[in-house]
Each structure stands twice: as structure tokens, then as C-alpha cells.
Amino acid sequence: MLINSNKTMTLNTYKKVKIAVAFVLALIFSQALVYNNYLIPIATMIIASLILMYLRRRVKGIIADERDYSTAGKASLLAVQIYSWTAAISMFILYAYRDFNPAYEPVALTLAYSTCILLILYSLIFRYYNTFKLTEKRTLYVIAVLIMLLVLAVVSLRLFSGEDNWICVDGSWQKHGQPSFPAPTIECK
């Protein structure tokens, strides 16, 4: 039994469950990519997050303490800085060479937009922690859920809108709207 009669579980069991969940998620994601289905991985990710949140509350030991949060904060800041600089430089290089290969442009734009979203999120979260009390967990949960919904909405619009994209018609790629990138190189079935 993962959870005993007292509804608690050990830290080791929780870690094992987390690894198992990550394994299952990776499996589902890879299969979803093969079958071009994006709904299943998104749904699975949400369900997995909820399961892990539930199990985390049942863990008897301490999962993380102030030293972990401090280290995580420093690591996150460094990761954001490295990603932002790398993405910005790559974006400019790819955009400059877009005439050589039109496929560079969407990659450059994706990098630019993702960096902007990341920096906006970072600023908002930094402002939150700098303004409000850290103990107001309820507010934090609400903001986290709102951010997740916003990100999901943007991703969903991009994935499912079908506007300005290439669609497969009778074995060939046809323009739908005005896609700013070339037709996919994979076979159209």
C-alpha cells in the first residue's frame, strides 16, 4: 500500500511515485507526439500534478525546507538569466539568417515570445513575493492557477486554432490562412 491506514506515506515512497509518474508522463507525451494528439498529454499533466499535490500532503517527513527554497531561488534566477541570454542571442542570429532558411523565422519568434513570457512571469512572481506576505498561501495558489490557465489558454489557442497553418489535404500540404513558415517536411497522410 502506498498510503497506510493513517493516510501518510514516507518520503522515499513519494520519491518513487514521483519517478513513476514522470516515466508515465514521458511515455504518454512521446505517444501523443507520434499520434499528433495534444489533449491527452495536457489532461494527463494536470491529473498527474493533482495526484502529486495530494500525495505531497500525505508525506510524513519534510520534503523541502528553507535551505532548499533558498537554493531553488538562486538556481531559478540563474536558469532564467542563462535561458534569456541564450534565447535572445539565438533569436537575433536566427532572425538575421531567415533569408537563408525560412524555417529560422518561426523558431526565432518562438524564442522571442517564450523569453518575453518568461520574463513577464518572473517579474510578476518577484513583485508578488516582494509585496505580499509569504504566508498567504491561498493567494499564491490562486495566482498559480491563474497563470497556469493563462499559459494553457495561449498554448491551446496556438495548437488548436488552426489559423495560419498548413493542413493536410488529399496527400499534400495546403495553406490555411497565411502561415509565416514553410510547409512541414513530414509526409502528409
Next chain:
Amino acid sequence: MRNNIRALRIKLNMTQEELAQKAGVRRETIVFLEQGKYNPSLNLAHDVAIALNSTIDKIFIF
């Protein structure tokens, strides 16, 4: 920051795990504290002091 955590813990015949549980942190944090590689928050310093039946100024050497 230097401290007397290890000495006081041994004096009380307490393991790092037990001290960690009393202070509400992971055992690794106690290891880092004893080695002087981590400066705790005021809250943690207070919790450690309580767990060791001592006071902050007697444990941590400023």
C-alpha cells in the same frame, strides 16, 4: 557562521535526524548548519535553539 550545534547536540545525545525533526528541517540542512556552510533564517535559528534547550546567542557565534 560558526556555531556550537554539533557540540550541544552530542551533549544531549541527539542524532542529526532527531534534531532535524525537532527543528522542522531535513537532516541535510543540519549537516550544512553544523559545518557552518549555511546561515539559517532567524526562525530556523530559533527552532534549533529551542530543540537544543539553548538560546540563539549561545549557539551561533557572531
